[in-house]
Amino acid sequence: MERKLKKEIIEWALIISIGGFIYLLGWHTEIIGRLQQFVLYTGVIQPSEVEDERLASYDFYLEDLEGNRLSFDSFKDEVVFVNFWATWCPPCIAEMPYIHSIYDVKKKEVKFVLISLDQDESKAKSFIERKEFDFPVYFLRSSLPKTFDTHAIPTTYVIDRDGYIKVENHGMAKYNSERFRDLLTELSEGK
Numbered sequence: 001m002e003r004k005l006k007k008e009i010i011e012w013a014l015i016i017s018i019g020g021f022i023y024l025l026g027w028h029t030e031i032i033g034r035l036q037q038f039v040l041y042t043g044v045i046q047p048s049e050v051e052d053e054r055l056a057s058y059d060f061y062l063e064d065l066e067g068n069r070l071s072f073d074s075f076k077d078e079v080v081f082v083n084f085w086a087t088w089c090p091p092c093i094a095e096m097p098y099i100h101s102i103y104d105v106k107k108k109e110v111k112f113v114l115i116s117l118d119q120d121e122s123k124a125k126s127f128i129e130r131k132e133f134d135f136p137v138y139f140l141r142s143s144l145p146k147t148f149d150t151h152a153i154p155t156t157y158v159i160d161r162d163g164y165i166k167v168e169n170h171g172m173a174k175y176n177s178e179r180f181r182d183l184l185t186e187l188s189e190g191k
Contacts, residue, residue: 047167047169047175047180053164053166054147054164054165055164055165056147056157056163056164057145057146057148058071058076058163059072059073059145060072060140060142060143060144060145061140061141061142062140063139063141064136065125065128065137075111075159076163077161078110078111078161079109079110079111079158079159079160079184079187080112080113081103081110081111081112081113081156081157081158081175082115082148082156082157082158082159083112083114083115083154084148084154084156085114085116085117085153086118086124086153087116087118087127088118089153089154091171091172092153092154092172094172095154095174095175096131098174098176099114099135099175099176100131100133100134100135101176102176102180103134103135105176106184106185107135109184109185109188110184110187112136113136113138114135114136115137115140116138116139117153121139124137147165149170151170152171154169154171154172155168155169155170156168156169156175157169158183158184161187166183
């Protein structure tokens with residue numbers, strides 16, 4: 001009995017030590033993101049169209065990675081994929097490769113606006129460079145209209161050319177699916 005208890009204490013100490021080591025090195029977000037990425041790979045979490053469409057508000061300002069300020073209004077009359085994310089968010093990290101792959105396929109038809117909510121903007125810049133993502137990343141430079149409820153991240157919206165929100169997804173999703181690509185094609189063709 002005593003031997004079994006010792007063995008169990010050693011096992012728990014080892015697990016806690018490994019967990020603490022991973023946390024102290026800052027790898028926990030990346031590791032959790034990788035595990036969630038596997039869940040997305042299965043395709044069980046997919047974005048879906050909203051039932052009650054509403055008009056998006058274009059009344060806010062952004063700044064790109066180079067420091068250029070722009071109004072979200074500049075995306076009017078376009079199909080826009082808007083994603084709110086942060087480097088400290090494992091589900092955000094999990095879905096990023098899928099967003100990047102849909103961006104590579106649809107960037108000529110759809111405007112991509114990935115808005116980092118990181119307090120330390122250099123972390124977002126460093127993350128994007130390290131992962132070699134080339135989609136456009138922005139930072140908020142004004143308050144966000146109530147239209148965009150970002151109480152949870154990641155949160156993604158797809159806005160059609162007429163300004164209606166067609167997709168609203170709170171939480172991670174696999175965006176590079178055939179169904180979602182077809183939806184973006186339909187929206188970009190005005191169907």
